[in-house]
Amino acid sequence: MHRHRDRHVLRLAIAALTAALLGGRAPSLAAQGAGAGFTLQQVLGYPFPTDLVAAPTGARVAWVFDERGVRNIYVADGPGWQARRVTDYTSDDGQELTNLAFSPDGATIIYVRGGDHDANWDAQGNLAPDPASNPVQPMVEIWSVPALGGAPKRLADGDEPAVSPRGDRVAYLHEHQIWVVPLDGSQPGKRLLFATGESESPEWSPDGSKLAFVSSRGDHAFIAVFTSDSEPLRYLAPSTSIDRDPRWSPDGSRIAFARLPGNGGTPQTLLELHPRPFAIWAANVATGAGHVVWQSPNTLRGSFPTTDGEVNLFWAAGDRLVFLADLDGWPHLYSVPAGGGAPLLLTAGRGMAEQIALSVDRRTLVFAGNMGTGTDDIDRRHVYRVPVDRAAPVSLTAGVGLEWTPVVTGDGATVVLLSAGSRRPPVPAAVPFGGGTPRLLAGDQIPPDFPTAQLVVPRAVTFHASDGTEVHGQLFERPGGGRRPAVVFVHGGPPRQMLLGWHYMDYYSNGYAVNQYLAAHGFVVLSVNYRLGIGYGHEFHHPEHAGPWGASEYLDVKAGGEYLRTLPDVDASHIGIWGGSYGGFLTAMALARNSDLFSAGVDFHGVHDWTADIEARLARDAQRYEKADLDSAAHVAWTSSPVAWMSTWRSPVLLIQGDDDRNVRFHQTVDLARRLAAQGVKFEELVLPDEIHGFLRYASWLKADSAAAEFLGEKLK
Numbered sequence: 126m127h128r129h130r131d132r133h134v135l136r137l138a139i140a141a142l143t144a145a146l147l148g149g150r151a152p153s154l155a156a157q158g159a160g161a162g163f164t165l166q167q168v169l170g171y172p173f174p175t176d177l178v179a180a181p182t183g184a185r186v187a188w189v190f191d192e193r194g195v196r197n198i199y200v201a202d203g204p205g206w207q208a209r210r211v212t213d214y215t216s217d218d219g220q221e222l223t224n225l226a227f228s229p230d231g232a233t234i235i236y237v238r239g240g241d242h243d244a245n246w247d248a249q250g251n252l253a254p255d256p257a258s259n260p261v262q263p264m265v266e267i268w269s270v271p272a273l274g275g276a277p278k279r280l281a282d283g284d285e286p287a288v289s290p291r292g293d294r295v296a297y298l299h300e301h302q303i304w305v306v307p308l309d310g311s312q313p314g315k316r317l318l319f320a321t322g323e324s325e326s327p328e329w330s331p332d333g334s335k336l337a338f339v340s341s342r343g344d345h346a347f348i349a350v351f352t353s354d355s356e357p358l359r360y361l362a363p364s365t366s367i368d369r370d371p372r373w374s375p376d377g378s379r380i381a382f383a384r385l386p387g388n389g390g391t392p393q394t395l396l397e398l399h400p401r402p403f404a405i406w407a408a409n410v411a412t413g414a415g416h417v418v419w420q421s422p423n424t425l426r427g428s429f430p431t432t433d434g435e436v437n438l439f440w441a442a443g444d445r446l447v448f449l450a451d452l453d454g455w456p457h458l459y460s461v462p463a464g465g466g467a468p469l470l471l472t473a474g475r476g477m478a479e480q481i482a483l484s485v486d487r488r489t490l491v492f493a494g495n496m497g498t499g500t501d502d503i504d505r506r507h508v509y510r511v512p513v514d515r516a517a518p519v520s521l522t523a524g525v526g527l528e529w530t531p532v533v534t535g536d537g538a539t540v541v542l543l544s545a546g547s548r549r550p551p552v553p554a555a556v557p558f559g560g561g562t563p564r565l566l567a568g569d570q571i572p573p574d575f576p577t578a579q580l581v582v583p584r585a586v587t588f589h590a591s592d593g594t595e596v597h598g599q600l601f602e603r604p605g606g607g608r609r610p611a612v613v614f615v616h617g618g619p620p621r622q623m624l625l626g627w628h629y630m631d632y633y634s635n636g637y638a639v640n641q642y643l644a645a646h647g648f649v650v651l652s653v654n655y656r657l658g659i660g661y662g663h664e665f666h667h668p669e670h671a672g673p674w675g676a677s678e679y680l681d682v683k684a685g686g687e688y689l690r691t692l693p694d695v696d697a698s699h700i701g702i703w704g705g706s707y708g709g710f711l712t713a714m715a716l717a718r719n720s721d722l723f724s725a726g727v728d729f730h731g732v733h734d735w736t737a738d739i740e741a742r743l744a745r746d747a748q749r750y751e752k753a754d755l756d757s758a759a760h761v762a763w764t765s766s767p768v769a770w771m772s773t774w775r776s777p778v779l780l781i782q783g784d785d786d787r788n789v790r791f792h793q794t795v796d797l798a799r800r801l802a803a804q805g806v807k808f809e810e811l812v813l814p815d816e817i818h819g820f821l822r823y824a825s826w827l828k829a830d831s832a833a834a835e836f837l838g839e840k841l842k
Contacts, residue, residue: 162576162579162645163574163576163579163642163645165639165642165827165830165831165834166827167572167574167575167576168575168576168580168638168641168642169193169635169638169823169826169827169830170193170572170574170575171550171571171572171575171634171638172190172191172192172550172552172567172570172571173190173191173550173551173631173634174188174189174190174191174543174551174552174553174567175188175189175191175223175631176188176189176222176223176224176225176236177530177532177541177542177543177553178225178226178227178532179227179532179533179534179535179541180227180231180272180534180535181227181229181230181231181485181535182229182230182231182485182535182536183202183231183534183535183536184202184203184204184534184535184536184538184539185200185201185202185203185227185231185272185534185535186200186201186532186534186541186553186566187199187200187201187211187225187227187234187272188225188543188553189222189223189225189236190210190567190570191631192570193217193823194216194217194218194219194821194822194823194824195214195215195216195217195823196214196220196221196222197210197211197212197213197214197222198210198211198212198222198225198234198236198270199211199567200234200272200273201541201553201555201566201567203534203536203538203539203555206555206564206566207566208553208566208567208570209274211234211270211271211272211273211274211275212270212277216257217257217822217823217824218257218259218263218822219254219255219256219257219816219821219822219825220238220239220263220821221237221238221239221240221241221242221821222236222237222238223236223237223240223242224236224237224242224284224285224286226286226287226288227272227288228288228292228308229288229290229291229292230292231272231535232271232272232273233269233270233271233272233308234269234270234271234272235267235268235269235280235286235288235295235308236267236268236269236270236286237265237266237267237268237283237284237285237286238265238266238268239253239254239263239264239265239266240253240254240265240284241253241254241787241817241818241821243788243818243819244787244788244817244818245787245788246787247787248785248787251300253265254785254787254815254816254817254821255785255815256783256785256813256815256816256817256820256821256822256825257815257822258814258815264282265282265283265284266279266280266281266282266283267279267280267281267282267283267284267286267295267297267306267314268280269308269310278310279310280295280306280307280308280310280314281297281299281304281306281313281314282299282314283297283298283299283304283306283314284297284298284299285297285298285325285326285327287327287328287329287336288308288329289308289329289333290329290330290331290332290333291332291333292308293307293308293333294306294307294308295307295308296317296327296329296336297314297327298324298325298327299314299316301323301324301325302316302318302319302320302323302324303316303317303318303320303324303327303336303338303351304316304317305317317336317351318351318354318358320338320340320349320358321340321342322340322341322342322343322346323340323341324338324339324340324341324349325338325339325340325341326338326339326369326370326371328371328372328373329373330373330377330410331373331375331376331377332377334352334377335350335351335352335377335410336350336351337349337350337351337371337373337380338351338371339368339369339371340358340360343388344365344387344388344389345364345365345366345367345387345388346366346367346368346369347360347361347363347368348360348361348362348368348369348371348380348382348408349361350380350410359410359413360413361380361382361408361410361413361415362406362408362413362414362415363413364384364387365387365389366384366385366386366387367384367385367386367387367388368382368383368384368385368406369382369383369384369385370382370383370435370436370438372438372439372440372446373440374407374440374444374463375440375442375487377410378409378410378411379407379408379409379410379463380407380408380410381405381406381407381418381438381440381446381463382405382406382407382408382438383403383404383405383406383429383436383438383448384403384404384405384406385401385402385403385429386401386402391751391753392746392749392751392752392753392755393753394753394754394758395674395753395754395755395758396670396674396675396754396757396758396761397669398425398667398669399425400423400424400425400427400428401428401429402420402421402422402423402427402428402429403421403428403429403436404417404418404419404420404421405417405418405419405420405436405438405446405448405461406418407446407463416465417465418446418461418462418463418464418465419446419448419461419465419466419468421450421452422452425663425667426451426452426453426454426663427450427451427452428451428667430449430450430451430456431620431666432449432456432477432479432620432659432666433479433480434449434479434480434481435449436448436449436450437449437458437481439481439483439487439490439513440463440487441460441483441487441488441490441513441514442486442487442488442513442514443488443513443514444462444463444464445460445461445462445463445513445514446460446461446462446463447459447460447471447483447490447513448461449478449481450468451663452468452470453470453473454662454663454664455474455475455476455477455662455663456477456478456479456659456663457470457471457472457473457477457478458470458471458472458478458481458490458492458511459471460513460514469514469515469516470516471490471511471512471513471515471516471518472492472494472496472509472511472516472518473516474496475496475503475662476494476495476496476497476502476503477494477495477496477659477660478492478493478494478496478509479492479493479494479659480492480493480529480530480531480629482531482532482533483513483533484533484537485533485535485537486537487513488512488513489510489511489512489513489533490510490511490512490513491508491509491510491521491531491532491533491540492508492509492510492511492531493506493507493508493509493528493529493530493531493542493629494506494507494508494509495507495622495660496509497520497523498523499523499524499525501585501625503597503660503661504585504597504599504622504623504624504625504654504660505525505526505527505624505625505626506527506528506529506624506629507520507521507522507523507527507528508520508521508522508528508529508531508540508542508556509521510531510540510558519560520560521540521556521560522542522544522556522563525546525547525625526544526545526546526563526626527544527545527546527551527624527625527626527627527629528542528543528544528545528554528563529542529543529629530542530543530629533558537558538557538558539555539556539557539558540555540556540557540558541553541554541555541556541566542554542556542563543629544563544565545626545627545629546626546627547580547581547582547583547625547626547627548577548578548580548582549571549577549627550571550575550627550634551627551629551634552565552566552567552568552570552571553565553566553567554566576645579645580641580645581601581602581603581641581644581645583599583600583601583625583626583640583652584599584600584602585597585598585599585600585625586598586599586600586651586688588684588685588687588688589684590680590681590683590684591680591683591684592677592680594656594665594668594680594681596653596654596655596656596681596684596685597654597660597661598623598651598652598653598654598685598688599623599624599625599651599652600649600650600651600652601640601641601643601644601648601649601650601651601652602644602649602650602692602694603644603645606647606694607694608693608694608695608696609647609648609649609694609695609696610647610648610649610695610696610699610700610701610837610841610842611648611649611650611651611689611692611695611696611699611700611701612640612643612648612649612650612651612700612701612702612703612837612841613650613651613652613653613682613685613686613689613700613701613702613703613715613723614636614640614650614651614652614653614702614703614704614708615653615655615682615702615703615704615707615708615711615712616633616636616652616653616654616658616704616707616708617632617633617704617705617706617707617708617709618657618658618706618707619655619657619658619672619678619707620657620658620659620666621633621658621659622654622658622659622660622661623636623637623652623654631819632705632819635826635830636652636704636705638830639830639833639834640652642830642834643834643837646834646838647838647842648837648841649689649692649694649695651685651688651689653681653682653685655678655679655681655682655685655711656668656671656677656678656681657671657672657678657707672735672765673735673736673738673739673761673762673765673766674758674761674762674765675761675765676714676765678711679711679714679715679718682702682711682714682715683715683718683719683722686700686702686715686719686722686723687722690722698724699724699841699842700722700723700724700841701723701724701725701726701727701837701840701841702715702716702723702725702726702727703726703727703728703729703833703837704727704728704729704731705729705730705731706729706730706731706788706789706818707731707732708729708731709728709729709730709731709732709789710731710732710733710767711731712726712727712728712731712778713726713728713731713733713767713778713797714767714770716728716767716774716776716778717767717768717769717770717771717773717774718767718770718773720773720774720775720776723776724776724840724841725776725777725778725836725837725840725841726776726777726778726779727778727779727781727832727833727836727837728778728779728780728781728797729781729782729829729833730781730782730783730786730788730789730793730794730818731767731789731793731794732766732789732793733766733767733768733793733794733796733797734763734766734767734768734793734796734797735762735763735765735766736759736762736763736766737790737792737793737796738790738793739762743755743758743759743762767797768796768797768800771800771801771804771806772804774801774804774806775806776806777806777807777808777809777840778801778806778807778808778809779808779809779810779811779832779833779836780794780797780798780808780809780810780811781810781811781812781813781829781832781833782794782812782813783812783813783814783815783816783817783818783820783825784812784813784814784815784816785814785815785816785817786816786817786818787817787818788817788818788819789818794810794812798810809836811828811829811832813825813828813829
């Protein structure tokens with residue numbers, strides 16, 4: 126996922142192996158699996174593409190390649206689609222390149238350098254991450270670069286750039302306010318407007334004369350429209366609700382948005398599921414008057430969607446609004462007239478839609494989904510298109526590969542997407558709008574020593590938890606070799622789904638690579654898609670008594686270990702577990718509750734004490750006269766935590782975390798380490814100073830993955 130040319134780690138590994146052999150210890154994992162013919166550095170050496178965008182006109186796309194931690198922007202033009210690099214960054218410095226956007230003429234690319242765009246909260250003082258421990262403070266900056274090549278130009282400190290359709294300026298966020306800077310960088314950025322609260326989600330009108338944005342006020346939020354310094358801001362149908370996701374009509378006269386109830390009311394019970402209804406509204410920009418276009422039912426399936434892009438609201442051709450909802454038990458696309466009416470289901474059937482994009486002419490949606498008709502397509506992604514006004518989806522890709530993040534080129538002739546297989550890592554590919562064989566745009570960027578032919582093709586498996594829940598997984602195993610140790614892998618999120626191939630998120634692509642390495646070096650590996658994850662319907666994604674309110678998803682993880690025990694080539698006494706984030710929580714839960722089943726584990730930045738994680742919420746609700754089920758919920762949150770089961774934790778564990786983690790408090794690992802020491806449980810720790818949750822540097826991933834593989838090899842072999 127993030128890589129660089131660091132030979133120091135390799136030298137340390139060689140030294141450790143030599144010491145082990147001279148000391149009479151069992152050889153390391155790398156030595157035991159030398160016959161597999163590839164190293165961890167090789168299988169982690171793939172380039173990973175992100176931020177694929179299409180120019181508004183013509184046949185041009187851009188994306189970011191992360192090549193061993195060195196991030197650069199690439200561009201390709203049809204019909205030849207020859208990829209070319211347009212930036213020249215050279216170091217594994219941990220500075221993200223994100224938020225790519227083209228100018229209206231497609232000649233300039235705007236992007237953001239720096240930051241942590243997957244964080245749950247900002248660091249103290251809103252400091253940008255510094256995973257390379259650079260003594261010069263890094264910043265989050267907006268840059269531009271010519272699409273045909275040339276020197277990048279720094280425009281301003283800020284994030285979330287929105288290029289004006291006039292092509293003259295860029296709106297962006299800085300210090301929770303909206304600023305603006307000329308596209309050519311001829312003048313420094315300045316604050317565009319003053320608004321109470323925090324300003325978010327800037328959206329230009331189609332003619333570039335106005336700017337809509339979300340004005341967040343804590344327990345409520347407005348949609349606001351800025352026209353000029355001489356005119357007051359106009360708030361659209363203001364209420365006590367939380368309004369979000371503003372979308373302009375093609376003529377610029379109206380704005381659609383999503384509306385959710387404001388934060389307040391009688392406290393709800395914590396141990397039960399409750400609906401979270403939402404509505405689609407439209408408002409007149411000139412008057413501010415609005416009306417309900419569609420209201421979700423007050424049911425669990427009618428709740429605001431929580432998959433990729435959430436409501437995925439678009440103002441489409443024919444004066445129709447398109448959105449995502451789980452009304453039939455799956456995240457599906459719907460279309461409704463902007464004036465109101467019954468919604469039209471566009472994507473029926475068993476499977477979900479995500480990563481949705483609208484064509485330039487607003488007549489077609491393209492999306493990734495797992496509703497394919499092929500065997501085990503529920504554990505894959507293929508790309509589809511569907512018109513916005515009728516239920517006529519068409520599959521653009523099929524087979525045993527995986528495709529995601531589709532965009533339609535400005536000329537409407539091509540769909541460009543990201544394509545991978547079970548052995549080939551992802552690269553961009555182009556498909557004719559009418560369908561056809563994907564044409565790889567940058568396959569030559571895969572390193573010559575990448576071990577494509579030596580990787581395992583994972584097999585889809587299902588098994589059942591003790592409460593009868595069907596659980597899906599992917600099994601990595603090589604034939605022959607007799608009984609061998611096994612490992613359960615647990616993804617994070619938890620709204621994620623591991624697939625039968627390389628993943629569309631860099632974090633889980635790293636996990637897939639490590640699972641391949643373990644399988645090549647003598648392990649049977651089972652990747653478990655536990656309840657709370659996506660891909661298997663609304664009820665699987667929103668189970669009862671999960672997380673801090675019962676941890677029912679742990680039953681699926683335990684069932685995975687028990688399933689491995691039944692396999693004839695698995696040594697039932699040597700089963701381990703590893704995972705990150707929510708997968709780290711479930712790893713710790715497995716070791717604490719079932720050391721009899723899981724002999725060792727590697728816990729990447731997991732949550733270990735739910736009561737510490739939600740203590741602010743519990744303390745706030747405790748001050749209210751109406752306390753609902755607060756006392757019983759606090760007790761359940763404790764018993765749903767790994768630290769509540771320390772008395773039965775026996776198996777050794779490796780703890781790994783960066784101390785600038787902005788998703789899981791570093792104290793979770795500090796606290797667990799002290800408890801393990803007091804309990805006499807053997808543990809090791811790898812702390813990465815200044816790293817965040819999803820490590821930004823290749824050097825960090827290589828160090829952490831190497832430590833994890835060696836620990837599992839030592840404890841389970």
